[in-house]
Amino acid sequence: MNDRVAASAPAGASEPNRPPPNRAGVGLKSEHYRTILETRPDIGWFEVHPENYMLEGGPPLRYLEAIRADYPLSLHGVGMSLGSCEAPPRDHLDRLKALVERFEPFLVSEHLSWSRIGDRFLADLLPVPLTREALGVMADNVARAQDHLGRRMLIENPSTYLRFEHEEIPEPEFLAELARRTGCGLLLDLNNLFVCASNHGFDPLAWLDAFALGAVGEIHLAGHAVDDADGHVIRVDDHGSPVGEEVWALYREVIARRGAIPTLIERDANLPPFDALLEEARHADRVAREASEPRAEVAAGYA
Amino acid sequence: MQAAFAAAMAGEGDGAIAGTLAGREEEGPRARTRLDIYRNNIASALVRTLEGLYPALVRLMGRDFFARVARDYARSHPPAHGRLLEYGFHLPEFVAGYEAASRYPWFADVGRLEVAWHRAYISAEAKALRAHDLAGVPPARMADLGLVLHPSCQRLASRYPVSRIWRIALEDEVPEGAIEVEGDAEWLLVVRPGAEVEVRTLEESGFAFLGALAAGRSLGAAYESACAVDPDFDLQAHLAGLLAGETFAGFRLDP
Numbered sequence: 001m002n003d004r005v006a007a008s009a010p011a012g013a014s015e016p017n018r019p020p021p022n023r024a025g026v027g028l029k030s031e032h033y034r035t036i037l038e039t040r041p042d043i044g045w046f047e048v049h050p051e052n053y054m055l056e057g058g059p060p061l062r063y064l065e066a067i068r069a070d071y072p073l074s075l076h077g078v079g080m081s082l083g084s085c086e087a088p089p090r091d092h093l094d095r096l097k098a099l100v101e102r103f104e105p106f107l108v109s110e111h112l113s114w115s116r117i118g119d120r121f122l123a124d125l126l127p128v129p130l131t132r133e134a135l136g137v138m139a140d141n142v143a144r145a146q147d148h149l150g151r152r153m154l155i156e157n158p159s160t161y162l163r164f165e166h167e168e169i170p171e172p173e174f175l176a177e178l179a180r181r182t183g184c185g186l187l188l189d190l191n192n193l194f195v196c197a198s199n200h201g202f203d204p205l206a207w208l209d210a211f212a213l214g215a216v217g218e219i220h221l222a223g224h225a226v227d228d229a230d231g232h233v234i235r236v237d238d239h240g241s242p243v244g245e246e247v248w249a250l251y252r253e254v255i256a257r258r259g260a261i262p263t264l265i266e267r268d269a270n271l272p273p274f275d276a277l278l279e280e281a282r283h284a285d286r287v288a289r290e291a292s293e294p295r296a297e298v299a300a301g302y303a
Numbered sequence: 304m305q306a307a308f309a310a311a312m313a314g315e316g317d318g319a320i321a322g323t324l325a326g327r328e329e330e331g332p333r334a335r336t337r338l339d340i341y342r343n344n345i346a347s348a349l350v351r352t353l354e355g356l357y358p359a360l361v362r363l364m365g366r367d368f369f370a371r372v373a374r375d376y377a378r379s380h381p382p383a384h385g386r387l388l389e390y391g392f393h394l395p396e397f398v399a400g401y402e403a404a405s406r407y408p409w410f411a412d413v414g415r416l417e418v419a420w421h422r423a424y425i426s427a428e429a430k431a432l433r434a435h436d437l438a439g440v441p442p443a444r445m446a447d448l449g450l451v452l453h454p455s456c457q458r459l460a461s462r463y464p465v466s467r468i469w470r471i472a473l474e475d476e477v478p479e480g481a482i483e484v485e486g487d488a489e490w491l492l493v494v495r496p497g498a499e500v501e502v503r504t505l506e507e508s509g510f511a512f513l514g515a516l517a518a519g520r521s522l523g524a525a526y527e528s529a530c531a532v533d534p535d536f537d538l539q540a541h542l543a544g545l546l547a548g549e550t551f552a553g554f555r556l557d558p
Contacts, residue, residue, distance in 0.1 A: 054386050056427035056454070059498055079385020085305055092385070117309045121382040123348035124341055129304060129323075162337040163325040164304075229332035229340075236340060 022260035024284035025074070027267060032274040033063040041278050044285075045072040045106070047264050051079040054095040064103065074107040074218065074264070075099060076187075079121070082141040082155070083114035083128035093148040100149055107218055107262070109154035109187045110145070112138065112175065129164035130174045139181040146182060154217045155179075156187035159195040159224070159237030171196075172211035179215040186212060189220035190250045191243070191266075195235040204250055213258045221247055221284060222266040240269035242280060248287060255291035263288065311338050312345060314378070349377035352387045353394060357417050359472035360398075360410060372401060388425060392418050409463035409484055416469050416502070419457035419493040423500045426455040431496045431549035440556060446523030449555035450516045455495035456550060458517065460510060462488045466502050496549030503548065508533035509541050513550070 025045035028036070036046075046067060053064055064073075077096065080088045100108060113125035128134050146153055155178060157171060169177070175186055188211070197204040223241030227234050243251075243265065255261070265280045307319035321334035353373040354361050361369045376397045382390045395414030404410050431453060440448055459465070464487040471482070490510035492503045505513065508529040515525035522542075529536040545551065 051386050052388060055388065055425040058425040058428075058495070060425070062498060081385070089384070095386075114305060115385060117305050119383045120309060121385050122309060122312055122345055123352075123382060123385075123387065124344040126308060126341060161340040162334070164323050165325045166323070167325065227340075229336045232332050234332060234336075234340065236344075 022262060023288070024263045024265060024281035025072075026265045026277045026281050027076075028064070028067065029267075029271055030060065030063070031271055032277075033067070035274045037063070037066055039274075040070065041274070043071070043278060043281055045074060045262065047074040047076050047107075047266075049078050050075045050096050050099050051077065053099055068103050073103055073105045074109065074262075075103070075105040076264075077108070077110040078125065079115065080110045080141075080145060081114045081116035081121075082110055082145065083112060083126075083134065083138055084116050084141070085137060086116070086118075088141055088145055089116075093145060097149050100151070107154060108149065108151060109156060109218065110142075111156045111158050112171075112178070113158045125158050127158065127160045127162060127164070130167040130169045130171060131164075132168055135169060135174055135177060135181075139178055142178065142182040142184050146184065152183060152185055154185040154187040156189050156220065157192050157196075158189075159192040159235075161199060161234060161236070163200060170210060172207050176210075176212035176215070179212055184215075185217035186215045187218045187220060188213075188216045188254065188261075189222070190254065191220065191222040191224055191247050192237055194244070194247050194250060195224050195237050198233065198235045205253065208250075208254065208257070213254065216254075216258065216261055219251065219254065219261050219263040220266050221251060221263060221280075223247075238269050239266045242276075243284075251284070251287055252291045255288045259292050260288045312342055313381070314342075346374055346377060348387070349382070349390070350374060353377070353391045356391050356421055357394065357414055359413050359417055359469045360394075362472040363407075363410065363413060363468070364404070368403075372398060372404070375401075392422075394418075409461070409465060409468060412459070412461040412463055412465040413469050413472070415459055415461070416465050416491065416493070419459050419491070420500050420502065423455040423457050423493045423495040426495060429454050429552040432546065432551040432553055434543065434546045437546075437554065440554075444556060446521060446526075447556060448522040449519060449557070450522065450551045451553040451555065452513075452517050453494055453496060453550055453552045455493075455500075456513075456517070457493040458510065458513060459491045459493065460488070460507075461491070465489055466491055466504060469502075492550065494548070494550055501548075506533070508536045509545075512536070512541060513545070 023044035025043060025047055028046040028048050048064065053060055055061055080092060082088060111125050112128055114128055115122050115124065115126060128138065142153065142155060155175065157175060178184060179186055193204050193207060197207065221243045222239045223243055225236045225238045225240060227236055263284050265277055265284060267277055304323060311317045311320045317335055317338055320338065324334050350370050350373045354369065364372065376394050380393060395411040395418065398404055398414055399411035463484050464482060466489055467482060490505045490507050492505050492513060494501055511532045512525050512529035515528040526538050
């Protein structure tokens with residue numbers, strides 16, 4: 001009962017630095033800045049891509065500051081390219097650190113992917129071959145980034161559309177080992193998991209069995225596109241539609257196993273009015289409450 | 304591996320990376336189809352970025368044609384880093400040389416105005432210099448005064464009525480009668496002293512005056528530059544107008 005009261009209390013308006021409740025947030029889009037400031041919705045937190053705020057000044061930073069004054073914030077990077085053979089560029093780390101110091105996010109995350117080679121940036125999250133060598137490179141880069149920022153990061157499982165022939169380590173073990181070597185946490189993207197399970201033909205529940213659920217600090221939920229590829233179904237992570245039923249089912253499963261975790265509704269394309277995202281976040285809160293309830297009752301029985 | 308993957312993304316051939324991929328082709332999509340997904344993701348991300356930077360050009364060119372131009376630009380001008388809010392500033396020069404758009408020579412200047420707007424939007428913050436901040440400058444030294452432009456200031460001269468075209472493109476406003484694009488040059492100042500970006504039209508002499516100040520020249524020298532364009536240039540009125548418009552962030556007075 002107390003859990004329910006806590007979960008429905010207004011967002012930590014006066015204490016934005018307090019650890020966030022284990023509830024849902026949404027990705028903050030510039031199209032929604034004004035609505036959020038005018039309506040002050042009851043929502044757990046917001047997440048942004050720090051690359052969109054690596055600016056000298058201007059309205060985006062002003063809006064983010066105003067919203068941060070009332071809500072906890074998470075920085076979810078898409079440009080560090082931790083899976084690149086080269087170390088993350090010093091200037092990128094400096095800019096991220098400046099944002100971390102200014103906005104005091106409760107989470108900082110990045111991806112198991114690469115986007116950069118030399119002075120070329122490939123604007124997508126590209127797949128890393130899951131080899132021992134790549135694990136070593138990735139672990140060095142995560143450790144460097146964490147040292148530079150002076151804090152722990154979460155690393156997310158990506159959506160992929162191909163695999164490499166000589167892979168040596170299954171993805172959940174790769175991520176678990178990365179967390180063990182670097183002390184990083186994990187960001188579990190259930191849409192990416194579903195997309196990969198479908199594209200590569202594996203059982204997402206078996207993947208979860210092998211995954212270090214204890215290291216998860218955040219969950220991502222999103223929609224994806226279903227395309228045809230040479231007569232085969234291929235699912236493409238486009239964040240362009242509401243969260244699908246299969247992904248909600250995985251979410252129930254993870255919450256039942258692990259309890260509530262800060263959860264993000266991601267939406268980047270076909271952006272709906274803010275209220276639609278808020279409703280999805282509330283749905284995530286309901287699902288999480290229901291999925292963790294039996295556990296709460298057992299605990300209450302022993303109290 | 305990453306060099307081979309990047310080569311495939313740049314359209315330089317899939318051979319090297321395709322040989323490293325898992326899965327037999329008869330059991331799933333072909334290697335090329337799988338790589339196409341990444342190629343499409345990269346191209347769409349850059350086209351979306353450019354659409355965000357050039358909303359007026361999107362309206363003027365139409366979404367499909369703009370996307371074609373943007374894809375071609377992205378292929379020849381890939382980003383150098385992941386801060387995509389700083390990507391695509393050279394599209395106007397690319398558009399100027401774009402064969403299929405050669406009938407619309409003002410597209411490039413509309414693009415330059417959008418870059419100026421965007422640069423002002425994301426520029427550093429600074430407190431504007433007010434007229435009373437100059438109260439202590441001895442009248443005899445005024446000609447030696449240097450004025451530091453606000454960091455958001457951008458200047459643009461065009462032989463076309465570029466700000467009118469830009470406004471019409473963005474405001475859904477249908478102009479009464481045709482716009483005469485020839486013989487209606489504009490001299491523009493784009494500035495963001497607070498939260499809003501402002502696009503102001505200057506006279507040619509005022510533009511020359513501001514340009515001289517931006518180049519670090521003294522008030523006296525800037526006045527001469529303005530007079531070279533218009534012998535009747537009104538220094539008092541222009542300076543007061545620029546100060547009231549929060550165009551400057553500071554001043555220099557060398558001893």
